[in-house]
Amino acid sequence: MSAQRTEPPTGDAAWFKSSYSTGNGGECVEVAAVxxxxxxxxxxxxxxxxxxxxxxxxxxxxxxxxxx
Numbered sequence: 001m002s003a004q005r006t007e008p009p010t011g012d013a014a015w016f017k018s019s020y021s022t023g024n025g026g027e028c029v030e031v032a033a034v035x036x037x038x039x040x041x042x043x044x045x046x047x048x049x050x051x052x053x054x055x056x057x058x059x060x061x062x063x064x065x066x067x068x
Contacts, residue, residue, distance in 0.1 A: 017043055
């Protein structure tokens, strides 16, 4: 198995804040869907690092998070 670090394409991404974000400076994330991935970033550091997940990985994450 091999891995290669790549930068996710963020140029045309339409970011939106998590529905669980409160807007008063708490722990918030933003997500954006692009061609082959879902991007995740810290809403307080929009120019910071971005995590890119494949659509299947994102769906599995959301499903597991919904279970609590």
